[in-house]
Amino acid sequence: MLRLSTPGKTRFTQAPHLDVCFGGGEANVAVSLAGFGLEAAFVSRLPENDIADRCISELKGLGVDTSSIVRGGERMGIYYLESGSGARGSKVVYDRAHSAFSEIRPGMIPWRKVLEGAKWLHWSGITPAVSQGAADACLEAVKTASEMGITVSCDLNYRKKLWKYGKAASEVMPELVSYCDLIMGNEEDAQMVFGIVPEGGFDAEKCGGSPDAARFGSVCRQLMQRFPRCRKVALTLRGSISADHNTWGGILFDGQTLFESRRYDITDIVDRVGSGDAFMGGLICSLLAGSGNQRALEFAAAASCLKHSIPGDYNRVSTSEVENLINGNASGRVSR
Amino acid sequence: MLRLSTPGKTRFTQAPHLDVCFGGGEANVAVSLAGFGLEAAFVSRLPENDIADRCISELKGLGVDTSSIVRGGERMGIYYLESGSGARGSKVVYDRAHSAFSEIRPGMIPWRKVLEGAKWLHWSGITPAVSQGAADACLEAVKTASEMGITVSCDLNYRKKLWKYGKAASEVMPELVSYCDLIMGNEEDAQMVFGIVPEGGFDAEKCGGSPDAARFGSVCRQLMQRFPRCRKVALTLRGSISADHNTWGGILFDGQTLFESRRYDITDIVDRVGSGDAFMGGLICSLLAGSGNQRALEFAAAASCLKHSIPGDYNRVSTSEVENLINGNASGRVSR
Amino acid sequence: MLRLSTPGKTRFTQAPHLDVCFGGGEANVAVSLAGFGLEAAFVSRLPENDIADRCISELKGLGVDTSSIVRGGERMGIYYLESGSGARGSKVVYDRAHSAFSEIRPGMIPWRKVLEGAKWLHWSGITPAVSQGAADACLEAVKTASEMGITVSCDLNYRKKLWKYGKAASEVMPELVSYCDLIMGNEEDAQMVFGIVPEGGFDAEKCGGSPDAARFGSVCRQLMQRFPRCRKVALTLRGSISADHNTWGGILFDGQTLFESRRYDITDIVDRVGSGDAFMGGLICSLLAGSGNQRALEFAAAASCLKHSIPGDYNRVSTSEVENLINGNASGRVSR
Amino acid sequence: MLRLSTPGKTRFTQAPHLDVCFGGGEANVAVSLAGFGLEAAFVSRLPENDIADRCISELKGLGVDTSSIVRGGERMGIYYLESGSGARGSKVVYDRAHSAFSEIRPGMIPWRKVLEGAKWLHWSGITPAVSQGAADACLEAVKTASEMGITVSCDLNYRKKLWKYGKAASEVMPELVSYCDLIMGNEEDAQMVFGIVPEGGFDAEKCGGSPDAARFGSVCRQLMQRFPRCRKVALTLRGSISADHNTWGGILFDGQTLFESRRYDITDIVDRVGSGDAFMGGLICSLLAGSGNQRALEFAAAASCLKHSIPGDYNRVSTSEVENLINGNASGRVSR
Amino acid sequence: MLRLSTPGKTRFTQAPHLDVCFGGGEANVAVSLAGFGLEAAFVSRLPENDIADRCISELKGLGVDTSSIVRGGERMGIYYLESGSGARGSKVVYDRAHSAFSEIRPGMIPWRKVLEGAKWLHWSGITPAVSQGAADACLEAVKTASEMGITVSCDLNYRKKLWKYGKAASEVMPELVSYCDLIMGNEEDAQMVFGIVPEGGFDAEKCGGSPDAARFGSVCRQLMQRFPRCRKVALTLRGSISADHNTWGGILFDGQTLFESRRYDITDIVDRVGSGDAFMGGLICSLLAGSGNQRALEFAAAASCLKHSIPGDYNRVSTSEVENLINGNASGRVSR
């Protein structure tokens, strides 16, 4: 997806130009993985035009394998981003209807060939939210991966401005999620998609402070009960004090133990878009490297904490920067 | 339409950001007219989002009446513009499919009410190129105007990257044009839309130098024969020496006499997009003011010559600046 | 007024360019009101040049009626703004002497015609600070409005760098304020203009924290005693912790009850200039809509809280954004 | 003077920001001389504010002695510059009324002390155009210099938008010019100030091409006859083909011989403001270095030819760059 | 190499920032080839730091294989570029001494492995100009390629500001060039490196107009006589009218016939740096595709003509754009 964002803290009505970058759930995760040194491929459908060429070129530059991207369709999806500040939240105007990707259909991607040799397939809940075709192609992918014995993960990623093609998330997601070995979401997703709430309830809109990790353990347990194949559930927990100041951390449940990461107090946020994907990228990377659950969770939390300081959707950090933060060096000292 | 253009002379693959402006055939003409001090209204359909709000705000700021714009639909049409230089032409990537405007249908605009008190209705050949609905709504408009005794003009404006909804320009345009009192086009349009060529033929792609006015007189005559209601035909004549250097002028035929404007040698072109619309705006303005044919043609040519020096689609010039140029002051001296 | 501000956090001595916007007390209030959907007109005197044309164009684009602006005079007033940070406050260099507005004289504005059909006239204490002529024209306006039964409000807006034409604020303001139905000011104005201090005293320069609402109630009471026509007094209360971090709220006194708004803790301030005007705009809007005092005060406080997040003098927010904040959603979450 | 110019080729109504530089006739000449390695001082009156501080800082950085600048007054003069292109000329909006400099009065500058040790005093016709006080101070300066045996030069520099304080150039300039050893002007100045026209007449507005050097010899002769102290008259000759394309050269008359410089064909003009000052700077530098008239004229013409390629008022070139051009290297090859 | 260039037409002394791109003879050729769809690899030595990481990332994004780049050394070479205009030429300040590449030594690159499967090796005369080690490594490469039967080409690329390590080009180049199958240069190189001049002499500095192709045929013949292995000699011929206006074309000699390309008149040059490399890239591409000499030469000339319109060192054009220009479409018309 093309992202067009207002510079500085300008509103849509006053921005002299729009900054250009690319992003989107699965692409962001792929860039994270490539940045950590893993082989990562991004699979999608993009039109035959210069805007899409640039998107592919940037992914290649960041080390992502783009050879399975299928070309065709009319247009590239866009999202306009107005960067918020203080009590004024960021605002997204989606313009992704009729994108090449939204018009994807089963059969367009040769999944068996694409997944040859892969260890892990990750998809985001945004994909089936876009169109029936995208939901169908996603199902095709997870079924194929499942048959091939490839680990499957998803980020629930509920977006209320999407899901406009006539089906609700609650109708489509259950089958897709049933193929997942690892489910990730945030403090709102489980509620919006599956109606699963923490014991005692929760209202994200009103909750400025830090969501309570313990209470969200119950959400993990409920998800795991509902999706028997799932071996791990991870949730990010964001406390939104203002557009510039959040708390951030995560929990991971493996069916028995609830792991909880360090909680970061993130001020002076540069760009929070993509932090969930950065979390997912960190988690996959660390789990693939054989880390234990606590370690993997801390890696995911630290990687995504750093994302908040980086403009754009992509998390441009290295393994050593993440580890530095895990080791307690959050002071932002000058390295010289 | 939202226009996103690369800054400087950068290509799509290297632009750090995209400059934002708005434009489109009819809007450009409306802005020209308002800038010359006339009451001008722009009628279209735009979605309910911040991007469209900004478009409307800019038109209002330029003095255009936007009260007849209908809100609805999914998205705002976009065109990406890569600014050319030298032997490298500018490049347009259209992304206007499924725009709010392209999904317009007859009945959405209350034409009789909108045109109440109007003297002139102008439409562009881009409108029926976008969708069947837009073509139908356009026909509805010209018929209503015709019944109300309002002068109707059109700019043929052939765009080969449009006309993708299943009909060719040659099928749709004849009926629409048959309601016009004034037809405008350029050295290519008549050929592409109606197959009308100058006596002796013409190949715009290969022709670097200045199109010969005399030969294009035959195009005017043929158009007038074909469309009996038409009282005047105007053609712009562009000689493209390079992306930065064009010759520019126009002819006007009133059924009897072929008027020819001064021919401008335009170097160091800043932005040629919208120069046809600037010509049309100048022509309507001058004719409404009661100028004779030669004078009106010179006003149109001078106004659109100045457009080449102004960034963006809109022709931000005043009547006095146009008259200054007509009076021979093309030296670009500093006014101080 | 033209505002020329340094970009980023650069000082005057290092800014590579100056950002351009327009503003000024009354214009800012008018933009707020138009943004909330009310019919608002701005009355002033501006020179006949391109800089002033742009100012008018922007106001029109924002929906403000500019038809009563008188053209004439030599120049447009300017203020240079160096944007502060941390312990370094923002710095204003005024260059408004001899502006078209400062040379306004009684009789230049046909007040009776201009105010025809108006419900409310608002003026700012900056106007009489600029020149004797401006003070006289202001008096002419408030007298006319008073005769016509129009509600009159003022913002005391004391600026120590102005008031240079030989009279002190304490000489000029009393008569002007005596025609007001609603007086607004901040924690310093009443002291600087009328010598009215909170019981127990107050030193804004030294006070980092939050001014105590209760103590400022006494200021409201004293103002009301002094100006018998006045029905309501509103004060904004700013605690300046640093250039980036303020507390913000307001009080409203109706002669009987002292209402106090929610107090906002505003970090990461983008632009605090114009927040008093945003407060006034919110207050007028809400009172005109028939809200009760508490509700109107909360609307004013929330609107002006949001202003701190928006570059430029104008408060580019909608009614729904303000109400969203009143309803407790200050978390700055991404709307997507 | 502060110069605020629109970036790119934008018009005043669309520029997102204004570029900042400083300039003005005498300052530009001083910067030229300092750049060529001479000791040069700039004498003026500037207000006590940060904008003026920056002006002084930039002059110091460029090697100009600013120790004789007097501080005081209300404001810094401004000129807004809209950069033209093609047939659209650049546009200047002056805002210099009431500047600290325009309010200068005789006695404010201790001329005898300031001129101690100086060899040359240069003034521009813009100075007496600004106010009576500036004209008086200028007269004071040239008289003092004259008494001290210092060479005096002036650039006639007629600006029709100035001369608004009640006197015409033709009333004020003759006495001032009578003290000059060297008079410089362009193809219009002598006509506008003294009514002196080339034999056969001349209309700069209409003349696109190259003014004929021979005919302007008669202007030099007439000036010399009128001002007996004058030893040399120099004229720049500009042919304005478009805002981007001029011809440029000069002539010098020493009472006997008419010298004519090489004529430059300047395309792709970056910034022509200050080219007359660059000519004067080159002429003074070369004459002070003892060059003959032809050589000095060529140096002046080449220096000012290069000015057209440099953004801002100041001519940032070195002696070796000027000499390189005189030696015929005008090809703009890359030096690497 | 990192290129830091002044934006707009600013001089080094006034640029507010420096634009960042990467370039260098061999890299530029590799990017051209990858852009035309060929497999191209770039071999060099770069330090282990973020600046070099970015260089590699950009090359990867443009499709160049960077897997043979060796990491080590202290720093990345830099060249500062001041973009010229009119009579003011562009200026290069080299800062490449002690770069990681200049400290390369034989043995650091495993040439035999790197060249495995390659068809063509290209090197530039800048490489041996940098240091003895670079000259030695270059010799190692060409010898290896020669043994492996790989076609070798070089661009003579004489830079007088380099060659500072104690040896002259005339001492080092002959042996290196003796391994070449194809020698390319421009109208100066053969003279500066080998003392070979066209019959009748030539002075590039003074020659504004178009170098005469016929006379440069003699240079080709002399080069071929001197280097018996060489099968083809190509020369680019640039006529420098100003920094913005050049003529451009090339000749190719195959030992028997002298082919001459179309001569382009290039105005409004955006960036001429890298045009020789663009020529070389076009030539290699077309020869590898089996084109005849005339066709290959035209492809090279057209590709490099387009380069002049593109900011940065790299020639971001496609095969179809080059062919479009060969087919005579140099009019820079808008593609829409």
Next chain:
Amino acid sequence: MLRLSTPGKTRFTQAPHLDVCFGGGEANVAVSLAGFGLEAAFVSRLPENDIADRCISELKGLGVDTSSIVRGGERMGIYYLESGSGARGSKVVYDRAHSAFSEIRPGMIPWRKVLEGAKWLHWSGITPAVSQGAADACLEAVKTASEMGITVSCDLNYRKKLWKYGKAASEVMPELVSYCDLIMGNEEDAQMVFGIVPEGGFDAEKCGGSPDAARFGSVCRQLMQRFPRCRKVALTLRGSISADHNTWGGILFDGQTLFESRRYDITDIVDRVGSGDAFMGGLICSLLAGSGNQRALEFAAAASCLKHSIPGDYNRVSTSEVENLINGNASGRVSR
């Protein structure tokens, strides 16, 4: 040194351009002193190129005497700065090897002449870290100053990425420091250079909060014991909570009393580079003005607190701004 920094909060891999400024320990101190109105000269060695010319021009503009700068050598040292945010620290890539300054040798600067009339010589520990020659020249300078009775101060300024020429700081610094009357450092320097730690130890990397002033008194005492000539030791104490949020203050020990400054809580840091130099500049200025130790320390702390709000290495503040802050006005109110 040339500083090339990423704009906004971009990383090296995504910055569209690099912002240009100049800086370096001793230059920063000189600029501070000149800004406070003292006569300050900067002595260094810079190459003969345009980049160095600009550096000198900027220093002159800021009032620093540059007449003792020696020209020669190959290149200007560079440091690339990636501006950090939140938990991501700023990152410096040094590229100063082989700079003109690093190749300085004893005898190149005529110290006795340069120091004629000076009262104070300040050097930074970065100088001897760069090369043996720089260390030798530094020793030459301090010895000469010592003989001439000039006060000598140093900032220990340990940089672990430097010291690469074969000697450790601990070998070189003791002799140099032995000539100092005033030693300044931060909470890390004494440990890294002399192995002197606070009683009870300290780990800057891990310490987010505020270093304890009392414990660092022991560091001052140990330094004074080791260097008998030293009369005063000053330490800055930084608590790094994040890249945007630090605490900041200092202590001064005169052999008997330990003075402690106010501790500043600095949020929303704009640029912390150069804050140590700003502290030193404030300290020298205030001591030279005859202030007592407590006052001088407060002046140094306040000056350097303000530095955090200013982009670039230089502390562009005035004496009155510093005193305003000392007097308790840290609220960042708008001055208008």
